[in-house]
Amino acid sequence: xxxxxxxxxxxxxxxxxxxxxxxxxxxxxxxxxxxxxxxxxxxxxxxxxxxxxxxxxxxxxxxxxxxxxxxxxxxxxxxxxxxxxxxxxxxxxxxxxxxxxxxxxxxxxxxxxxxxxxxxxxxxxxxxxxxxxxxxxxxxxxxxxxxxxxxxxxxxxxxxxxxxxxxxxxxxxxxxxxxxxxxxxxxxxxxxxxxxxxxxxxxxxxxxxxxxxxxxxxxxxxxxxxxxxxxxxxxxxxxxxxxxxxxxxxxxxxxxxxxxxxxxxxxxxxxxxxxxxxxxxxxxxxxxxxxxxxxxxxxxxxxxxxxxxxxxxxxxxxxxxxxxxxxxxxxxxxxxxxxxxxxxxxxxxxxxxxxxxxxxxxxxxxxxxxxxxxxxxxxxxxxxxxxxxxxxxxxxxxxxxxxxxxxxxxxxxxxxxxxxxxxxxxxxxxxxxxxxxxxxxxxxxxxxxxxxxxxxxxxxxxxxxxxxxxxxxxxxxxxxxxxxxxxxxxxxxxxxxxxxxxxxxxxxxxxxxxxxxx
Amino acid sequence: xxxxxxxxxxxxxxxxxxxxxxxxxxxxxxxxxxxxxxxxxxxxxxxxxxxxxxxxxxxxxxxxxxxxxxxxxxxxxxxxxxxxxxxxxxxxxxxxxxxxxxxxxxxxxxxxxxxxxxxxxxxxxxxxxxxxxxxxxxxxxxxxxxxxxxxxxxxxxxxxxxxxxxxxxxxxxxxxxxxxxxxxxxxxxxxxxxxxxxxxxxxxxxxxxxxxxxxxxxxxxxxxxxxxxxxxxxxxxxxxxxxxxxxxxxxxx
Ligand SMILES: Nc1ncnc2c1ncn2[C@@H]1O[C@H](COP(=O)(O)OP(=O)(O)OP(=O)(O)O)[C@@H](O)[C@H]1O
Ligand SMILES: [Mg+2]
Numbered sequence: 009x010x011x012x013x014x015x016x017x018x019x020x021x022x023x024x025x026x027x028x029x030x031x032x033x034x035x036x037x038x039x040x041x042x043x044x045x046x047x048x049x050x051x052x053x054x055x056x057x058x059x060x061x062x063x064x065x066x067x068x069x070x071x072x073x074x075x076x077x078x079x080x081x082x083x084x085x086x087x088x089x090x091x092x093x094x095x096x097x098x099x100x101x102x103x104x105x106x107x108x109x110x111x112x113x114x115x116x117x118x119x120x121x122x123x124x125x126x127x128x129x130x131x132x133x134x135x136x137x138x139x140x141x142x143x144x145x146x147x148x149x150x151x152x153x154x155x156x157x158x159x160x161x162x163x164x165x166x167x168x169x170x171x172x173x174x175x176x177x178x179x180x181x182x183x184x185x186x187x188x189x190x191x192x193x194x195x196x197x198x199x200x201x202x203x204x205x206x207x208x209x210x211x212x213x214x215x216x217x218x219x220x221x222x223x224x225x226x227x228x229x230x231x232x233x234x235x236x237x238x239x240x241x242x243x244x245x246x247x248x249x250x251x252x253x254x255x256x257x258x259x260x261x262x263x264x265x266x267x268x269x270x271x272x273x274x275x276x277x278x279x280x281x282x283x284x285x286x287x288x289x290x291x292x293x294x295x296x297x298x299x300x301x302x303x304x305x306x307x308x309x310x311x312x313x314x315x316x317x318x319x320x321x322x323x324x325x326x327x328x329x330x331x332x333x334x335x336x337x338x339x340x341x342x343x344x345x346x347x348x349x350x351x352x353x354x355x356x357x358x359x360x361x362x363x364x365x366x367x368x369x370x371x372x373x374x375x376x377x378x379x380x381x382x383x384x385x386x387x388x389x390x391x392x393x394x395x396x397x398x399x400x401x402x403x404x405x406x407x408x409x410x411x412x413x414x415x416x417x418x419x420x421x422x423x424x425x426x427x428x429x430x431x432x433x434x435x436x437x438x439x440x441x442x443x444x445x446x447x448x449x450x451x452x453x454x455x456x457x458x459x460x461x462x463x464x465x466x467x468x469x470x471x472x473x474x475x476x477x478x479x480x481x482x483x484x485x486x487x488x489x490x491x492x493x494x495x496x497x498x499x500x501x502x503x504x505x506x507x508x509x510x511x512x513x514x515x516x517x518x519x520x521x522x523x524x525x526x
Numbered sequence: 527x528x529x530x531x532x533x534x535x536x537x538x539x540x541x542x543x544x545x546x547x548x549x550x551x552x553x554x555x556x557x558x559x560x561x562x563x564x565x566x567x568x569x570x571x572x573x574x575x576x577x578x579x580x581x582x583x584x585x586x587x588x589x590x591x592x593x594x595x596x597x598x599x600x601x602x603x604x605x606x607x608x609x610x611x612x613x614x615x616x617x618x619x620x621x622x623x624x625x626x627x628x629x630x631x632x633x634x635x636x637x638x639x640x641x642x643x644x645x646x647x648x649x650x651x652x653x654x655x656x657x658x659x660x661x662x663x664x665x666x667x668x669x670x671x672x673x674x675x676x677x678x679x680x681x682x683x684x685x686x687x688x689x690x691x692x693x694x695x696x697x698x699x700x701x702x703x704x705x706x707x708x709x710x711x712x713x714x715x716x717x718x719x720x721x722x723x724x725x726x727x728x729x730x731x732x733x734x735x736x737x738x739x740x741x742x743x744x745x746x747x748x749x750x751x752x753x754x755x756x757x758x759x760x761x762x763x764x765x766x767x768x769x770x771x772x773x774x775x776x777x778x779x
C-alpha cells in the first residue's frame with residue numbers, strides 16, 4: 009500500500025530530540041499524552057463516543073502515579089509511530105506487539121504477555137487443526153507488521169522443513185481486516201491474539217472458531233517510546249512497576265477479563281445473533297442518527313469548508329502573483345504549485361502534523377489538517393482561478409479602466425464577477441473532491457466521519473452498517489454541495505437575476521426574479 | 527469641478543505634441559502631434575497599422591507614451607504624479623467591439639462608473655443612466671442584457687455608458703467597423719448629434735461619408751507618424767498631401 013509506504017517514510021525522517029535527561033520532555037506539560045488506535049477490543053476501543061479499554065485504564069493509573077493528567081489521542085494505527093516520532097505524544101499505548109521490526113524504530117516498555125491462536129471459520133474449518141502442518145500451502149491472514157507475521161514465518165519454516173509447501177500469507181492493516189477476510193472466506197485461517205479471538209467469538213458467535221491451543225506465550229505487547237528516549241522509557245517503566253506492585257494492574261486484568269492464555273476458554277460460544285436486513289437497517293440508522301456520527305459529519309464539514317475557504321484565498325493570491333510581472337513572485341508560485349501538486353496530500357497532512365513540530369511549529373490536529381488541505385487545495389485553485397481570469401476578454405478590463413475605475417475596481421466589479429461565474433462549476437468539483445479528501449485527516453487523529461465509522465465498526469463488527477451510515481452522511485453532504493452549486497449558478501446567471509447591486513447583494517437576493525426583457 | 531480647469535475658452539481641449547511610443551524595437555508612434563479645439567471633432571484617418579488606436583490609447587493613458595506632451599483641457603496629463611483613473615473618467619472611450627460588461631444589464635453597465643467612480647447614489651445613477659439611454663434612443667432596452675441587443679444597439683449603449691461620466695472629450699476607435707451596414711447609420715447619427723451639441727471628439731473611422739460630414743479637421747497618419755493635420759473641408763476638397771490623396775482614392779473606391 010502506497011499509504012503505508014508514505015507513513016513509513018515519514019516515520020523514519022530524522023528528528024532531533026535532546027539527549028536523555030533525568031526528566032523526560034512531555035508533549036504537553038502536566039500531561040501524560042499517549043497515542044492509541046482504538047480499534048482493538050478489549051485493550052482500546054470506542055464505547056459511547058469515549059475511548060476506553062484495558063490500556064486506557066492502565067495509562068490513567070500510571071499517570072496518576074506520576075501526578076500527570078492522562079491524555080489519549082485517538083488515531084488510525086498507521087499514524088501512531090509518525091505521531092510519536094513527531095513529538096506529538098509521549099508514548100504509544102495501543103497494545104503494540106513487540107516485533108524486531110518495530111524495535112528498530114521505537115523502544116518498548118513491555119507490560120503484558122499475549123499468546124496467539126489460529127482462527128478458522130466455524131462453518132468451514134477446512135481441515136486446519138492448529139498451529140501445525142495442516143496450515144501448509146493454505147491461505148493465512150496476518151496483521152501487517154504484527155507478531156502474527158512472525159507466527160506465519162515460523163509456520164512456513166516448519167512446513168518447508170517437513171517438505172511441504174509454505175503458507176500463502178496475506179497481510180492486512182488491522183486485526184479487524186484480518187477477521188473480515190476470514191469471515192468472507194477469502195482466507196482459510198488467520199493468526200490472532202488470544203484476546204482478539206475471544207472478543208471476536210463473543211461479539212460474532214458462530215462465525216469464528218479457534219483451531220488447536222494457544223501458542224507463542226513469549227510474545228509481549230508494550231508501550232512504545234521514541235528510540236533512545238531513555239528518560240521517558242524509565243519513567244513509564246517505573247510507573248508500570250508501581251501499579252503492578254500495588255495490585256492495580258491485576259485488578260485491571262480482572263476487570264477487563266484478560267486471564268492467562270492457559271485459562272482462556274477458546275471453545276466458548278455465545279448465542280448466535282441474528283443478522284437480518286431489518287436489524288442491519290436499524291443499526292445503520294442507529295449510527296446515522298447518533299450524536300457521535302453527527303458530530304463527526306460536522307467535523308468533516310468543518311474541515312472541508314475551512315480548507316476550501318483558505319484554499320480559495322491562497323489560490324487567489326497565487327493566481328494574482330503568477331499573473332503579476334514580478335519574476336520572484338512567479339518563481340515562488342511555480343515552486344509552490346510544483347511541490348503541492350507533486351506530492352500526495354496524505355504525505356502533506358502527516359508532514360504538517362508530525363514534522364513541523366520538530367521545527368518549532370506545533371499546530372493542533374484540526375489546524376494541521378486544515379493547513380495541509382488548504383495548501384494543497386490552493387495549488388489547484390490557483391490554476392482554476394487563473395483559467396477563470398484568463399477567460400475574460402482583455403477588452404472588458406480596458407473598458408473598465410477607460411471609465412475611470414481603478415485597477416482594483418476593475419478587478420472587483422468587472423473581472424472577478426465574470427471570472428467567478430466561469431469557475432463555479434470547477435469550484436463545485438473541488439468542494440466535492442475536498443469532502444472526500446478530508447477523510448485522510450483521520451490519520452492525524454481528527455475525529456472525522458471515516459475515523460468514527462471505522463472505530464464504531466471495529467468495536468461492534470458492524471462494518472456494513474457503520475460504513476453505510478458514514479456513506480450516507482457523505483452523500484448527504486455531497487448533495488448539499490451540489491444544490492449549493494446549482495443555486496449559485498442560477499443566481500449568477502445574468503439572465504435570471506434582477507437588475508442592480510453588487511455581487512454579494514445579488515447573492516443574497518431570492519432566485520427566480522428576472523431582469524431580462526426578452 | 528476639478529481645480530485643473532483653469533483653461534480659458536481659447537485653450538484647446540486637447541493638445542498632443544511629440545508623442546513617441548516604442549515596444550521593443552517596433553516604433554508604434556513617432557513624434558505625433560495634433561490639436562483639437564473645444565467642441566470640435568477630429569477624424570483620425572490612415573491605413574491599417576498606422577498607429578491610430580495606439581495614439582487614442584495614449585491620449586487616455588491606457589498605453590504609456592515614452593515621450594511627448596498631452597495637454598488635456600490645458601493640463602499636462604503626462605506629468606509625473608498624475609492620477610490616471612482621474613484623467614480617464616473625464617475622457618469617454620468607445621471601442622470597436624463595444625465591450626459592454628456581459629454580466630450586467632444595459633442599465634447596470636451605465637450605472638457602474640457613476641456609482642463606483644463618481645460616488646452617485648443608486649437612484650441618482652439610475653436617473654442619469656436613463657437620461658443617457660434617452661439620448662441614444664434606447665430607454666426601452668434598459669433591463670436587457672448586452673447579449674440580447676443588436677450590434678448597433680450595443681454600440682449605442684456603450685456610448686451612453688461613456689456619456690454617463692459626463693466626459694469633456696470622447697474617443698471613438700472604429701465604432702462601426704464591427705457592425706452590419708444597416709446598423710452603422712444609427713450609431714453615426716448618435717455621434718453626429720453629440721458632435722452638433724459640441725462634444726469634443728476624436729474619431730478613428732473608415733466611414734468617409736461620416737468623416738466628410740462631421741470632421742472639423744482630419745488627422746492623417748501613416749507608419750506611426752501624423753503626416754498631416756488639415757481642416758476637413760480642405761482635406762475632402764483634395765487640398766492635402768499626395769500620400770493622403772492616394773489613401774483617400776483607395777478608400778473611396
Ligand atoms: N502592445 C504592442 N506591442 C507591439 N506592437 C504593437 C502593440 N500594439 C500595437 N502594435 C503594433 O503597432 C502597430 C500600430 O497598431 P495600431 O493598432 O495602433 O494601428 P491602427 O492604425 O489602429 O490599425 P487598424 O486600422 O488595423 O486598427 C501595428 O503594427 C500593431 O501590430
Ligand atoms: Mg486600430
